Amino acid sequence: MSEIFFDEADDATEIVKALQAEGYATGLRREAFAGEDDAEDHAWVLTVTPFDGRVVEMVDVYGGWLPGDERLPVAATPLPDAPRRLKSTGGLDTI
Known part of the structure; x- marks a missing residue:
């Protein structure tokens, strides 16, 4: 069951x-x-037995997602490499 x-x-x-x-x-x-206060935001969870390749195919067709699914899109926005400096460092300010 999955x-x-x-x-x-x-x-x-x-x-x-x-x-x-x-x-x-x-x-x-x-x-x-975690963090969902509104009951309307709660996800629908489907349990299936047996869980096989046919089920995975159908998940793709019907718009579901699996926890830990590596096929999910990666965030398109790159994360910063370093923290932003908001105070003057004595010369040029870095933002």
Whole structure:
């Protein structure tokens, strides 16, 4: 059994129907992540048994995501290499 996360209820219920039609055992619940105060922001978590390659294919089609999925896009904004200096260092200010 493995967990698949969805942001939208419609996507989660569609894949549940499709998986059940193919004979998979499924369960669906809401789960809050750290810092989420609004219940509407909670992710939909789908549990599937057995979890195989067919399930992974369907996750891609229905817009779900897997925890630790290395295929997720990497942040496009590069992070700074050093802290920003806000005080004068005696010469030129660096921002």
